Amino acid sequence: MAKRSSAAAGPREAKSDPAVSYNAFKDYEGQPYTGMKIGRSHKWYYDRGEWKEKKITPDLWQINYAVTKRRAGRAPEGSGVPVGTEYHWYVLAHQNTAKQTANDYTTSLTGLKFKIAHKRAGSEKWSATPRTQRTRMIAFLRRVLADLEQQSAKDGADVAPARGTAPRRARRPAASARRATGRQRRTHRVSGRHPARRV
Helix, strand or coil, X not given: CHHHHHHHHHHHHHHHCHHHHHHCCXXXXXXXXXXXXXXXXXXXXXXXXXEEEEECCCCCEEEEEECCEEECCCCCCCCCCXXXXXXXXXXXXXXXXXXXXXXXEEEEEEEEEEEEEEECCCCCCCCCCHHHHHHHHHHHHHHHHHHHHHHHHHHCCCCCCCCCCXXXXXXXCCHHHHHHHHHHHHHHHHHHHHHHHHC
């Protein structure tokens, strides 16, 4: 019995080891992955960073943000990637702001970030070429767009047609307008016959 209990305890201890659980292969809908388990979360604190923005169109701005982020707690010993690892994320988010004074705004950011590629510590090559990274971004944006269109369809909202697509059909005229249009057509047809008879 003692041997069984010690043998049973071995796998549990291995699974509780952060380094083992982090690096172990996991499965998500048939896709193998390593790293933090899906469903878990991180909490970070951001230092005083620099946010630059440039107006491109009346509604479009180009942004650039650089800052150091720090973990709220401490990473478990042996977990995580080696120091020097780099990531390329694509962020799609809502930024809500409220003006407080002439120079101050409150701001919050809520959205999604998608991993485009990574570069291992000590390596000069990214896990995906620039072309593949663009392909991954396109696929990500298409999924987000499909979700938005599905939500709009459920809500019954009108979605503006994409550029290059046919415009939506106009509403049918009201009954009075249809009758007036019908009279104009009949008048036009009748008046159109008179010149033929005269000729």
